[in-house]
Structure formats: structure tokens, C-alpha cells
Amino acid sequence: MKKKGYVFIILVILVLSGLLMTLIVNAEDGNLIANPSFDEGLDGWKPFSETSSIVWDNTKYYSAPASLKVEYVDERNAAQLSAPIVFTDETVTKLEVSYQGFREDAETNALVTLQLAITFNDGTKETFYPAELRLYPNEAGEWKQKSALYTAPEGKNISVVQVYLINNAVNIEGYNKSVWFDDVYLAIPEENKRIEISGLEPLMVEQTTQAIVKCFDADGSYEIIEEGITFSSSNPEVATVDVSGCVVAVGVGKTIIRAQYKQYYAEYELIVYDYDVNLVQNGSFEENLDGWVPFNATSQKERDTEMYYSAPASMKILYTTETNSFKQEPYPELPAGVTHLKAEYKGYRVNNNATRAIVTMQLKIFFDDGTTTTHYPADFWLLPDDAGKWVHKSTLYAAPEGKTIKHVQVFLLNYSRNAQEQQGVVYNTPAYFDDVKVTIANVPTSGDDETKPFTINNPIIDRESGGISVQVTVSPRAGSNGGEAVVIFKLMDGNTVKSLIGIKGNIKEAKTLTGQFFGHSGDQYSVKVYVWDKLDNSLDSTGVNLAEPVEIN
Structure with missing residues (x-):
């Protein structure tokens, strides 16, 4: 991101071991580097050594009018600040750094990076060029923003820092490429700043959405950042994200959409669904009963490896004198616009005469307007006539007109309204559930003739x-x-x-x-x-x- 305006500094020529040094008094926009975008030629920059070759290039740049090109030479090659930066504040312990870089070579392990050479108040020194600051071969051919946050060792303060822009391929045979640097940024980080990604929500395959990055101050105010952001997706087979933050869902699963701005990072776990994807986690109880929690303190369940519809197990919900049920937590957030759900399960009811027993799967529906409802129609229950065998039950739920479904939570129920029923029938038996499934329903509609009522x-x-x-x-x-x-x-x-x-x-x-x-x-x-x-x-x-x-x- 190109900084607006220049850094206001006072240059003081000091003779310290023969080095010119820059004494920092004030930096209006936070950037401690003069001429960070090379608007004024290469003022403030110089070659690392007599053999280094650096060029002001107005034909290739990230932000106009130019960039700094570090050409290949046989020896160590870099550009550096004309004078290191000296801090008069004796409490500086952190630095944020970033740059835009363009690497030609896509094959060798040449070291292409920004490096900080740091001197502490006790005279000791350290260099800083972590992995996240380096340009790698797989990033060749396009501008990439790199950034990192440096923190001094405990008990030390930063006194002096020098900045190097490195294109180094010593001992790497066949390397002869150039590297371009632009928008170099070094600052003392503002405390309590953070960024967030908004605009993202679960998607269906082939849907798209736009990631929006907000940068927050300590008081909660924010600005929307539109430049200088690097986006990435941890699993491009699930969703891709381009340089502008446009996210495209390409396959079912989860991926982390990451935004990097300066030294700040934000992440969002994106879930991509399709119509045949089960929204219920651990619906067949293959290894355990994880994800299912009791409805109340008296609810009781077991994982039964002897009674099941599909191996290796089912959930056995025992009878208790109070309402007995188990529910799924956490429950998923659904893509925008969902209006229909299909639910199904395999159930086994033991009791064949307690007509008031409720043995079923129930959906709790959360709508986009904050209201809720439940869905467990009578034909979705396991009835006395179903007892003694595994029975498949299914239902379709349609949201009321004008509402969409934001979340759905699944309950598995086994209880009786009255333990002692009429005619002396007592309900006190377990029920078994297996292959619990909820999917977003693909609902084709008919009716092209609008004259029909x-x-x-x-x-x-x-x-x-x-x-x-x-x-x-x-x-x-x-x-x-x-x-x-x-x-x-x-x-x-x-x-x-x-x-x-x-x-x-x-x-x-x-x-x-x-x-x-x-x-x-x-x-x-x-x-x-x-x-x-x-x-x-x-x-x-x-x-x-x-x-x-x-x-x-």
C-alpha cells in the first residue's frame, strides 16, 4: 500500500564508527523510512557493497512511479538505507515491517527478502528476516505483499535498525534473476490495533462472496482497508480467493480464508456445502458420541455396538421419568437463502403399546430474523406399529414465506408425556437411533401456468x-x-x-x-x-x- 505523504524526519550526521545515522524525531504517517515508494529516485537508499547493483525502475512497480530493482550479481547483493535509523525513545521493543516484492525466478532457493539488522541498548545485535518476509519460488511472476512483526527479547530495547532489500543467490548455480521492491514500510506498531474479515458466511458450491477487511483502533472505530491486503485460502480445493478478496466456493469442506495487512492477520473458517452434504456431525456414531449433549441433567444415553442399523454402533437413548433427549452441539450455520431441509434417520423402538411415547428426531429451526420453531410431524415419529424393527423416517421442512433458515439443531427424543398411561400401560423402554442426517434440500418447483390457484x-x-x-x-x-x-x-x-x-x-x-x-x-x-x-x-x-x-x- 502506497503511503500518502512523506516521513518527516530530522537528519543528524553522527560520527559513530564511521556510519551516518538517521535520528528519528517524528513520522507523520507512522512510516520511519524516507522515500519508501521511490518517488524521489533512490534518495535514502544505497548499494550494500561495491559489487551490488540497484536500479530505479519506472517500467515495473507496484505503485507509481517506480520501484527499486536489485539486480543479480555473483556476490551478496542488496540495497540498504543510506543511514541506519536511531531511536531516541528508549522504550521501543516492537517493529512492524512490510513491503511489496516481485520475484522473477521460480526455480531456485535464492534468498529474496527484506531483512532488519537490529542493535539493542546493551550493544548486542540481531538480524530479522523470518519465513513470512521471504519471497518464494512459487510466488514468482506477481507482486506479493510480505509483512511481519518483530518483538525484542525481554529486557532489551531497540536502539538502531538498518533495513536491507536482499536478492542473494551465493552458491546457487544457474541463478541470474532480478527482484523488485516497492512500498517499504517500517513503523513502531500502534498498540491494540487489529483487523477483522467481514462479508463471509457459509456458501454452497459455485457461490461467490466478497471478503471485506476492517482495521480497528483501540476505541472500536475502524476503517475499511482496500489496498495492501494479501488474501489466501488454506484449501483451494474448497474455496479460492483472489487478490481483491473475491471468494469462490469450488468444493465441499472447510478452508481458512486469511487476510494479512501490514503485520496484522485475520482468519475466517469458511464452510462450503452442497445439497447431499450431511449437516449432522457424527450421525452414525462410528467411533464415539462426540457432538451429542444431554437435554437436561437426567438424560441418559449409551453407544450400543450390538444394536445398530449400520455398523459399528447406534445411539441408545434410555428411558427416564423426565423428558429424555440428546441434542447436537455445536450446530451449523447455513448458507444464505436456505428455505428447505430434508431430515431422516433410522430408528428402533422397543415398546409397542405406549401411544403417548414420543420417539422421534426433532429439528429446531433458527430463522434469519431471530425467531425459532420446531419440526417433528407425526409421520416422523416411531409409532407402536413400528416397534421391533429398524424403520427409516424422513421429512421435508419448508420455511414460512419470507423467512430463511440460519441454523438447524437436531434432537433425538425418547420420552412419554405420562409414564403411567391409561389402561395401565407403562412406558419404560429405550430407543435406538442411527444414520441421522439433515441436508439442504434442492427444491425444484413446478407450475409454469400462473392461472392455476x-x-x-x-x-x-x-x-x-x-x-x-x-x-x-x-x-x-x-x-x-x-x-x-x-x-x-x-x-x-x-x-x-x-x-x-x-x-x-x-x-x-x-x-x-x-x-x-x-x-x-x-x-x-x-x-x-x-x-x-x-x-x-x-x-x-x-x-x-x-x-x-x-x-x-
């Missing part, structure tokens, strides 16, 4: 429950008040209707409806869904279409 959305088909189950959401079209209608599910074998289900109701708001066909299995079946004005008891029944039909394969 209803739409059919969010179709899901399940062929794993001993038959074929289909779920859809039927909604009044925007501007329509809805009304009486019959939702038709037709089980089709090619062009032949094998079975038909009709559900009649007054549909004035979105309703999720399920049609279940038992005794049928196989991929040859599809289900056609209609909204009609009427229905008789014939497979050949027809009605007036009140929505565009949907066929689910």
Missing part, C-alpha cells in the same frame, strides 16, 4: 420404508386465497395406474402432505401428484387440474 413443490420420494412414500408441499399461489381441493397421488407403473390416494382439504396456506403405497417396491414405479377439484373412487377418476402436475421418479 395452487403450486406443487418440494417433491421427495422414499423407497426404503417397506413401500413407496412421497411427500410434497401444496401452496396457494401468490394472490390466491386457496380453498377446497383434493391432492391426488397416483402410483404409476409406466402408463398404468397401480394405486391412487386422495387427500381432501381446505388449503389456505402451505401444507406438506404424504402419500404412502405399501406392498410396492422397485425403481420401475413413479408417482404423479395432482391437485384436483374433486375425486371419485375410480382409478380412472379425473378432475380439473388446479395445479401443474408433478411426476416423481
Whole structure:
């Protein structure tokens, strides 16, 4: 980043071991280096030795009008300040340093870096050029910002510092390239400054977003930084980030988006999802029960390696006299704009007669406006008729119109509203859960005919429950008040209707409806869904279409 204005210093010629020294009195913009961007030729800079070759180059630079080019020579080569910097403040213990560098060579291990030579108040010395200040072969061919923070050893203060811009390839055969330096920055760091990355949130594959870097002062005020930032992604196979901070999601997983400004760093752990990615961590309990915490102090669970749907284990939730449940923590933040979730699990219920027992998976939904709701419809429960076998349950959740889902938390429940039920039935048995899964639903919508009063959305088909189950959401079209209608599910074998289900109701708001066909299995079946004005008891029944039909394969 090019600094606006020049450093205000007083030059005092001191004869100390034959060296000219610069006495620092004040630096208006914090930069202790005069002519850091080489606006005034190479004033303030000189070659490291008689054999060093440095050039003012106005054909290649990071910020106009020029840069300092350190050419290759056979011996150690560098540019240095014309005079070292002397600190009159006896309490200086930290320095921040940065520069822009351009390296030609992409093959050798030549040392290309900025180096500080530091003298302490006790006369001892130290050099500083850590890995993060070096330009590496894989960074060749483009301008790179490098920065670092130096801290003096405990009990020592910095008295003098010299700056070197190094292009050194002694003993490296075949190296003969130049290096360019620009916008050299050295300052006493301002305490309590920090940067943050904003503008990032979880993404779906192929989505993009823009990282924004804010630099905060101790009082909480900040400025948005637009130049001099270096961005990186720890896993480019998940997301890439360009020099401007534009982030592109390319694959499922996690990556660290990092921003570096001067000596300051900020990081954001970016999660990238796709529609088939399970939002539930450790949903099959393969090694332990990590990520699942009790609903209350009396909740009890076990990892059962003898009873499971898929090896090696399930979660066994024991019966307790109070509400017994386990929930997932932490729970994920979702990408912006999510409106539908699909949830499913495999469950095993032991008790076959306690009708008031609630054995199910529950979703707690957190919306973008701060409100919440729960979702565990009756057809998502394990009922007495399901007892004694593993049963697959699934459901589709659709957010109310105008809301999007920010977070989702999963609960696994096994409890009875009343331990002692009517007719003397007592509920006191465990339940088992396996393959717990929640995904962001990809919800194709039908209905190009806007004259029809209803739409059919969010179709899901399940062929794993001993038959074929289909779920859809039927909604009044925007501007329509809805009304009486019959939702038709037709089980089709090619062009032949094998079975038909009709559900009649007054549909004035979105309703999720399920049609279940038992005794049928196989991929040859599809289900056609209609909204009609009427229905008789014939497979050949027809009605007036009140929505565009949907066929689910």
C-alpha cells in the first residue's frame, strides 16, 4: 500500500564508527523510512557493497512511479538505507515491517527478502528476516505483499535498525534473476490495533462472496482497508480467493480464508456445502458420541455396538421419568437463502403399546430474523406399529414465506408425556437411533401456468420404508386465497395406474402432505401428484387440474 505523504524526519550526521545515522524525531504517517515508494529516485537508499547493483525502475512497480530493482550479481547483493535509523525513545521493543516484492525466478532457493539488522541498548545485535518476509519460488511472476512483526527479547530495547532489500543467490548455480521492491514500510506498531474479515458466511458450491477487511483502533472505530491486503485460502480445493478478496466456493469442506495487512492477520473458517452434504456431525456414531449433549441433567444415553442399523454402533437413548433427549452441539450455520431441509434417520423402538411415547428426531429451526420453531410431524415419529424393527423416517421442512433458515439443531427424543398411561400401560423402554442426517434440500418447483390457484413443490420420494412414500408441499399461489381441493397421488407403473390416494382439504396456506403405497417396491414405479377439484373412487377418476402436475421418479 502506497503511503500518502512523506516521513518527516530530522537528519543528524553522527560520527559513530564511521556510519551516518538517521535520528528519528517524528513520522507523520507512522512510516520511519524516507522515500519508501521511490518517488524521489533512490534518495535514502544505497548499494550494500561495491559489487551490488540497484536500479530505479519506472517500467515495473507496484505503485507509481517506480520501484527499486536489485539486480543479480555473483556476490551478496542488496540495497540498504543510506543511514541506519536511531531511536531516541528508549522504550521501543516492537517493529512492524512490510513491503511489496516481485520475484522473477521460480526455480531456485535464492534468498529474496527484506531483512532488519537490529542493535539493542546493551550493544548486542540481531538480524530479522523470518519465513513470512521471504519471497518464494512459487510466488514468482506477481507482486506479493510480505509483512511481519518483530518483538525484542525481554529486557532489551531497540536502539538502531538498518533495513536491507536482499536478492542473494551465493552458491546457487544457474541463478541470474532480478527482484523488485516497492512500498517499504517500517513503523513502531500502534498498540491494540487489529483487523477483522467481514462479508463471509457459509456458501454452497459455485457461490461467490466478497471478503471485506476492517482495521480497528483501540476505541472500536475502524476503517475499511482496500489496498495492501494479501488474501489466501488454506484449501483451494474448497474455496479460492483472489487478490481483491473475491471468494469462490469450488468444493465441499472447510478452508481458512486469511487476510494479512501490514503485520496484522485475520482468519475466517469458511464452510462450503452442497445439497447431499450431511449437516449432522457424527450421525452414525462410528467411533464415539462426540457432538451429542444431554437435554437436561437426567438424560441418559449409551453407544450400543450390538444394536445398530449400520455398523459399528447406534445411539441408545434410555428411558427416564423426565423428558429424555440428546441434542447436537455445536450446530451449523447455513448458507444464505436456505428455505428447505430434508431430515431422516433410522430408528428402533422397543415398546409397542405406549401411544403417548414420543420417539422421534426433532429439528429446531433458527430463522434469519431471530425467531425459532420446531419440526417433528407425526409421520416422523416411531409409532407402536413400528416397534421391533429398524424403520427409516424422513421429512421435508419448508420455511414460512419470507423467512430463511440460519441454523438447524437436531434432537433425538425418547420420552412419554405420562409414564403411567391409561389402561395401565407403562412406558419404560429405550430407543435406538442411527444414520441421522439433515441436508439442504434442492427444491425444484413446478407450475409454469400462473392461472392455476395452487403450486406443487418440494417433491421427495422414499423407497426404503417397506413401500413407496412421497411427500410434497401444496401452496396457494401468490394472490390466491386457496380453498377446497383434493391432492391426488397416483402410483404409476409406466402408463398404468397401480394405486391412487386422495387427500381432501381446505388449503389456505402451505401444507406438506404424504402419500404412502405399501406392498410396492422397485425403481420401475413413479408417482404423479395432482391437485384436483374433486375425486371419485375410480382409478380412472379425473378432475380439473388446479395445479401443474408433478411426476416423481
